[in-house]
Amino acid sequence: MATSTRLRALLPHMKHPIVAAPMAFVSGADLAVAVSRAHGLGFIAGGYDLPKLDAELHRARSLLGAPEGQSLPIGVGLFAWTSAADPSQARQLLSTILTHRPCALWLFAPAVPGADGFRHWVDAIHQSSSASSSSSSLSPQRPVVFAQVASVREALDAAEAGVDVVVAQGADAGGHGSKAGAGLISLVPEVRDALPPALPLLAAGGVMDGRGLAAVLALGADGAALGTRFLASREAAVQPGLQRAIIEASDGGQSTVRTRLFDEMRGTTSWPPAYDGRALRNDTVADWERSDGSEAARDELRAAYRRAADAGDYRRLVVWAGTGVGLARKVQPAGEIVAELVRECDQVVGQLRERVVGM
Amino acid sequence: MATSTRLRALLPHMKHPIVAAPMAFVSGADLAVAVSRAHGLGFIAGGYDLPKLDAELHRARSLLGAPEGQSLPIGVGLFAWTSAADPSQARQLLSTILTHRPCALWLFAPAVPGADGFRHWVDAIHQSSSASSSSSSLSPQRPVVFAQVASVREALDAAEAGVDVVVAQGADAGGHGSKAGAGLISLVPEVRDALPPALPLLAAGGVMDGRGLAAVLALGADGAALGTRFLASREAAVQPGLQRAIIEASDGGQSTVRTRLFDEMRGTTSWPPAYDGRALRNDTVADWERSDGSEAARDELRAAYRRAADAGDYRRLVVWAGTGVGLARKVQPAGEIVAELVRECDQVVGQLRERVVGM
Numbered sequence: 001m002a003t004s005t006r007l008r009a010l011l012p013h014m015k016h017p018i019v020a021a022p023m024a025f026v027s028g029a030d031l032a033v034a035v036s037r038a039h040g041l042g043f044i045a046g047g048y049d050l051p052k053l054d055a056e057l058h059r060a061r062s063l064l065g066a067p068e069g070q071s072l073p074i075g076v077g078l079f080a081w082t083s084a085a086d087p088s089q090a091r092q093l094l095s096t097i098l099t100h101r102p103c104a105l106w107l108f109a110p111a112v113p114g115a116d117g118f119r120h121w122v123d124a125i126h127q128s129s130s131a132s133s134s135s136s137s138l139s140p141q142r143p144v145v146f147a148q149v150a151s152v153r154e155a156l157d158a159a160e161a162g163v164d165v166v167v168a169q170g171a172d173a174g175g176h177g178s179k180a181g182a183g184l185i186s187l188v189p190e191v192r193d194a195l196p197p198a199l200p201l202l203a204a205g206g207v208m209d210g211r212g213l214a215a216v217l218a219l220g221a222d223g224a225a226l227g228t229r230f231l232a233s234r235e236a237a238v239q240p241g242l243q244r245a246i247i248e249a250s251d252g253g254q255s256t257v258r259t260r261l262f263d264e265m266r267g268t269t270s271w272p273p274a275y276d277g278r279a280l281r282n283d284t285v286a287d288w289e290r291s292d293g294s295e296a297a298r299d300e301l302r303a304a305y306r307r308a309a310d311a312g313d314y315r316r317l318v319v320w321a322g323t324g325v326g327l328a329r330k331v332q333p334a335g336e337i338v339a340e341l342v343r344e345c346d347q348v349v350g351q352l353r354e355r356v357v358g359m
Numbered sequence: 360m361a362t363s364t365r366l367r368a369l370l371p372h373m374k375h376p377i378v379a380a381p382m383a384f385v386s387g388a389d390l391a392v393a394v395s396r397a398h399g400l401g402f403i404a405g406g407y408d409l410p411k412l413d414a415e416l417h418r419a420r421s422l423l424g425a426p427e428g429q430s431l432p433i434g435v436g437l438f439a440w441t442s443a444a445d446p447s448q449a450r451q452l453l454s455t456i457l458t459h460r461p462c463a464l465w466l467f468a469p470a471v472p473g474a475d476g477f478r479h480w481v482d483a484i485h486q487s488s489s490a491s492s493s494s495s496s497l498s499p500q501r502p503v504v505f506a507q508v509a510s511v512r513e514a515l516d517a518a519e520a521g522v523d524v525v526v527a528q529g530a531d532a533g534g535h536g537s538k539a540g541a542g543l544i545s546l547v548p549e550v551r552d553a554l555p556p557a558l559p560l561l562a563a564g565g566v567m568d569g570r571g572l573a574a575v576l577a578l579g580a581d582g583a584a585l586g587t588r589f590l591a592s593r594e595a596a597v598q599p600g601l602q603r604a605i606i607e608a609s610d611g612g613q614s615t616v617r618t619r620l621f622d623e624m625r626g627t628t629s630w631p632p633a634y635d636g637r638a639l640r641n642d643t644v645a646d647w648e649r650s651d652g653s654e655a656a657r658d659e660l661r662a663a664y665r666r667a668a669d670a671g672d673y674r675r676l677v678v679w680a681g682t683g684v685g686l687a688r689k690v691q692p693a694g695e696i697v698a699e700l701v702r703e704c705d706q707v708v709g710q711l712r713e714r715v716v717g718m
Contacts, residue, residue: 187682349711
């Protein structure tokens, strides 16, 4: 009980400990709102495009039927490295986002390692929040700050920087994450033991169903953040070809790979060097592995990639996916996914009790 | 209940679903017997040395006070690739082992991929068992055959080959394992769904305490096999320097690395190409990463490694360890580890029930 109380003290409308992780180009207003309506917590991905984010946040308010000025029960995800070159850019980003009053911000991949990388943002969020609070008569609107980390060290840095929720991302996660890292089975307990007891901890990376949710709760997390499972939701802003690839994939440890190849293909190469991304092994990966590794081979691959992008061909385009991809078996409404996770988790925990007592 | 029944039908003396995984040069009679006495299941590692294994099995019988001919409540682990070059070597190995009547054999890393790699062994075990049964008036003594796998495909191959228990090893495991693979969080549920329901499944790789045990049970496993945690047991046949390195390590996803470098240093290079091993990042790894990668650099490193071996210097010698190494905090008797795991798991499951019901 203590655990979920800890999280709900910050986010009272989260009835279920289930978060839809922000996924760039995937997590828009539709997905975030659907998950929050099902009493989880949905995030819109800030991604690379501020005007687009602004539009999605307007759309979220409209979908939720929330009056102007009222806090929204959804969060926004930020690539913390993107504005590193220009602090005024970070301030503009925050000021745009906070106008919409999301209940949470999710920081990922600060440009500078250590507590300073997170503190820079936490301080800016606090300042921006108090500035916008003073211009309104509403209750405090500081968003809950989530920080995504991949190690014990980073978790301690995030705590020191004053974040409100730590998200431990295991090596099984799809999309961008730390090149080096542990899976949740050992990462969550070690991070939990290292963090101050009052600080909520979520687990991300490989959780796909109620079994995974029950497992991370057993490991000591307050809840789970899921990406790949929600990629196979009706509200994900993706093309059907991408979802087909997700549904058809199996044996996720073999059919996915961690690589920076797709960043090179797409030109999203500003990620700090400690990061790569997990995606489905497809023709782009196979061609690269067969190539001589030369710059010419890379250029040829890039040209093929651009043609695939024009054609929407997901045998070649990146499909970010975690090792749990084999457990994504159909496209469902996001709200149904949340309800199913809760039902399964209840069932698993009930059975576990019988099994352990019976041992 | 059904799950542990499934496992206990094969191994009636296993009261707790906890296995000490066979670790070459670590798991001798002392460790295996201590774990089995605590009502888990201990394995002696077959490793590279048949006379040594023979001696350990004699010693196990003596420690257990078991009369000649009676089946031993401990298992033996085999590198399934080692005898590939010579089938008569495999028969000799089996005939020596089965004379001692261990209750289980654990197969790992067959030389040939696919079901044939396992079937070769399963058939040989069945033949050798019936041959030795006929020379004795005792009850059937065919050992329970465990197969360690790292993917859904391999699990299905093992099932097809007729093994009795599948051990899914996640990418977090210490020591040798598949280069490519998922962590237990997604591997266990996907393998469980793919296997015939009656086939018991154990999970290995990153489980360190009762939280990890409860988690793999929630994921659908019948129990857990632990290596790194038992490396920090009093009965592990290792030098104190190695155990100090284990106890002092933290942040396992960062302080361990998957590599074939230590096989090159030690000359254990016959592993099939799909395997590498997870070990602590130490001076050998750092020196190699700093080197120019040449054959000369490798030779120099090898010479330094031999000197370290003579000196018992674990800043340079391999310390196989999983990403859970940060959770190994003291050296304990192996029986105490089993009892602690059971106690913690009970507690975690009890709390989980309250937390989920409270949600």
